[in-house]
Amino acid sequence: MVIVLKDNTPSQKVNELISSLEKKNVTANLVKGVHSTIIGLIGDTVHIDTEAILANDCVEKVQRVQEPYKNANRKFHPDDTVLDICGRKLGGNKLQVIAGPCSVESERQLLETAIACKKAGATMLRGGAFKPRTSPYSFQGLRKEGIELLLKAKKETGLPIVTEIMSLAHLYMFSDVDVIQVGARNMQNFELLKALGRCDKPILLKRGLSSTLEELLMSAEYIMSEGNTKVMLCERGIRTFEPMTRNTLDVSAVPLLKHKSHLPVVVDPSHATGIVKLVEPMSLAAVAAGCDALEIEVHCDPENALSDGSQQLTPDAFSKVMNKIKALAGFVGRPVDDGE
């Protein structure tokens, strides 16, 4: 950690600051210059609060040098984390494709979609039972019933299921769910993250709408610091000034997250773009950039979907996209998992 002092700070003030810092189990090195004085803090600074130092009258700037996360940091865990989800390996040498409807709407809709997804080559099933909608007047999801239908679809197809949690008050309903998803709007719902850190289930953590990658990693750290290390990170598009797409898929997040962390990286091209015809090119871009899994929305009848209709593929369209994904994934040496 680097602390830049204000010009003309009296040396007594500097010494006081240094001795207060050294009480926190770090070593402070003073670098004195003509125009500026710098203190270099050496040791384990993860627990030191930069804001508290900044409150000191003689401090101009505080800059962290080391990453503030440990459990999620590749430096301390060089090997890739590989999650086992009902026998499917996520983060290993196979690509996983999570597909399914935005919302679970009915038994018929879910089963028809799930069967089509499986046939096209999807390796897991997604579906929203609890739906975070901007408007209280929009469809809010089937909730408990939605989860029951997902479990039925799992029984029918054998696909593991991924579904979103919106409140820790609902956690008891997720005991048979295979992967619990945390949506972008809850990425910094810290009480929820802590509760999930005390479960023994894989968590798919989505990047917030305008979060940095470090903030995403700090949210993963919240879960991991409570004991649950089964976390996957999901890039799902960030808010930018471009109005043609709902969000802008930050493809560079894939190699950056793989570099900074050992956790697997999932890409969601459906939410990232909000446009059906961009799902194929953005899925291919994500695979070329090295993602571990894709999450794609598919609906048996998008025109009558109760949410996000414009970004859900028909089963036919999904099947065509899957053929392209399979070919490219094979070419880059990460074939789509075929369950063998």
Add this chain to the structure above:
Amino acid sequence: MVIVLKDNTPSQKVNELISSLEKKNVTANLVKGVHSTIIGLIGDTVHIDTEAILANDCVEKVQRVQEPYKNANRKFHPDDTVLDICGRKLGGNKLQVIAGPCSVESERQLLETAIACKKAGATMLRGGAFKPRTSPYSFQGLRKEGIELLLKAKKETGLPIVTEIMSLAHLYMFSDVDVIQVGARNMQNFELLKALGRCDKPILLKRGLSSTLEELLMSAEYIMSEGNTKVMLCERGIRTFEPMTRNTLDVSAVPLLKHKSHLPVVVDPSHATGIVKLVEPMSLAAVAAGCDALEIEVHCDPENALSDGSQQLTPDAFSKVMNKIKALAGFVGRPVDDGE
């Protein structure tokens, strides 16, 4: 609502769309041009999902004309909402100043700060018992004990108390709190909003880090649609590319929110800037722009604060800022409430 159709949509498809729309209790007017065809939807469109219409193969764009919120909309409630908080009127012709520490840290710290705030002219007391921190290794708040200390400080000073909730699982602890604050990171924690909509307490709802004003109003709508209409909106800075300040205070949010909604508007210059020396100019700017209340962080010893030290004023500094605020508020005809 305006629906723009794709070129060359066959008229049969257009007719199908129109009849499916008219089932939703609206009237569809067709405007046919050389290059484009438009459907104008007339009636109550708040319950219509734009995404669902967009999923239709022949639709190019859907644009809402009416605001998607009703309870928060000034059009339907022309008079200003005035909240009564232990006898203090927020939203009326007096300015309220909510002051206090970022976090409640100890009885001594809270009482010393609270007494100083009152002396300087603050009209309500703030203090965080539950703290949303980016890092799990930072101070997380005194939680239940923090609320108890706030109630003690209220007894001591007579100031109504404002404190933040982070999870609906904690709601039972807030029964004696005067104003429940929802932080920026929870602005779209919809399950929490719904639960707060079923309380009978004033809610101070903060704008999300990169939320639009319409999204803020939709979150207010979540609370109000469940029955609780005691909502105040808080501008606390939005994320921009400017690194000199923590966030950028959107002062224009004040007149815009007052224009679009009847709800009172609070401005938090402390979080918006993160810089002590900007609290005064930005408070004055907010008052000049017409806000109903300010929320300012004050700490009896900022250099040793457990959170956000760099943005908290000392009691002395706060007292000087208050003198300026009082003078300007008086000049613009919205004097600071003196409890008379």
Add this chain to the structure above:
Amino acid sequence: MVIVLKDNTPSQKVNELISSLEKKNVTANLVKGVHSTIIGLIGDTVHIDTEAILANDCVEKVQRVQEPYKNANRKFHPDDTVLDICGRKLGGNKLQVIAGPCSVESERQLLETAIACKKAGATMLRGGAFKPRTSPYSFQGLRKEGIELLLKAKKETGLPIVTEIMSLAHLYMFSDVDVIQVGARNMQNFELLKALGRCDKPILLKRGLSSTLEELLMSAEYIMSEGNTKVMLCERGIRTFEPMTRNTLDVSAVPLLKHKSHLPVVVDPSHATGIVKLVEPMSLAAVAAGCDALEIEVHCDPENALSDGSQQLTPDAFSKVMNKIKALAGFVGRPVDDGE
């Protein structure tokens, strides 16, 4: 174009507005509803100024339905534009790779880099003679001498040259340059764009730092409306809140621009990320998403480069990246141009 009127506009005002609009060679259709009145404008609205309409007292909103660009619009020019640059086809079924140093620094540096680029398979040579630097104290480029060195390197290697213009006062020096580049900071230097529209040379137009794709297309329109239709569009990263990369490469710009326009699309992964190790994954992502060309920075000695050292590949590293690009480009059916 859709014009939404304010509630309770008297019909006389509406009629006046309609007759003033119809003077502009468009037809106005009135759609009257309970809560809102809409005018649908049909005809060629490219020349109509939305701001002027908005100034009208009775107008609440104006929304464009048709794109405001014509020459750059695929609707009116369905076939892909293929540019011929010294015999190399950009926009056709081969991928072009433009490589070379950020700045031209010396004859030795440029020739050594150019020869290495050619050997690795680059198909055009880039190099900055005029350098837009944030600080007046940074290296500003060799200017005229830089262009002369580029022409020498062209003679030596046979590679067509691409270099940036910063002012129309320098245009006379660019007569032997093969492609004139307009940098992100000049994307809305409209006087420069008009001057380039009167040349007969291919223009590589970079997207502004926080420009929308429509603004990029409008800047292309500025060039094309003056007669020069040889324009290629370049995605080079946009400003976002992510600090790990210099900018965020908007890969989705590739399929969107190809969909909206017939102009070729170039991607610059070097400026987009500012990080050497991201050039490979982002180049592959761009190829997978369908770009027509890549622009990559290469320097024979990046540690001693006079500008942007941290994002330039060594010749060795470039050669490895090129092998991956060649393989993927071949796989997706757009092989790198080998000059045959």
Add this chain to the structure above:
Amino acid sequence: MVIVLKDNTPSQKVNELISSLEKKNVTANLVKGVHSTIIGLIGDTVHIDTEAILANDCVEKVQRVQEPYKNANRKFHPDDTVLDICGRKLGGNKLQVIAGPCSVESERQLLETAIACKKAGATMLRGGAFKPRTSPYSFQGLRKEGIELLLKAKKETGLPIVTEIMSLAHLYMFSDVDVIQVGARNMQNFELLKALGRCDKPILLKRGLSSTLEELLMSAEYIMSEGNTKVMLCERGIRTFEPMTRNTLDVSAVPLLKHKSHLPVVVDPSHATGIVKLVEPMSLAAVAAGCDALEIEVHCDPENALSDGSQQLTPDAFSKVMNKIKALAGFVGRPVDDGE
């Protein structure tokens, strides 16, 4: 300047880096820790290129400690710069109000508006002769004729004139103009800035659409480093995600710029918001925050304006806004200049 080295950098590499740095007239101090090694660079680092250092294989991060600007820096010029514009002092203890139409459209339009502005209390006249428009099909300004009309209006009213330059090729036409404005889109047109640095005229430099304040100050530095120190900085709104306003006025830029620099600060509430009814509250907020001047658009007939009609005040509305501004400016001790 602080240089953070990668873990495990061999000491020979460190020594090589230090000796190469010390050739640049700075002193390098090594701070060695367990997990990281830091070099603190002491001396005049304005001329050192952070990118070049970053290109070094063993460097992880480079962070500037001192501001990279000197001429614009208050540290080296503690006293406020006060510009004299035909006898009017901008930056001193009077507030200046620059008013006038977005575009000069005709003699009648300009004179009628200018006379009304003067009558209401404006102290300078603005008007665009060269207009940067997003579309090549929009009105581009009267150009040379526009400047002649402005000079006529100056003669008529006695108000100094402010008008925008778009290309250095037009500079010869500006010899009688009192203040040359550089628009947001040209803030980083470095060749233009250098040319203006060689004039002897006050320059009103507008902040770019998504520029940081440091970038604005670096652009001022471009002008000043060529000799012209008569620069004023203008906050005119930045691009954010809020769609209700055209841009978001960053009021905190006022105290920050005044703190970092000695140059006067102008605020343009018209472009910042694009909405007539926000001009009053945002003008008052800017005055409360300490700006030196306001720039406000006024048009004798906004509904028929050739550009930006929706943000221009009528003379009547302007007169009302001026009364509020005069009262507040007087109250805060910076009365509007009355020419006495």
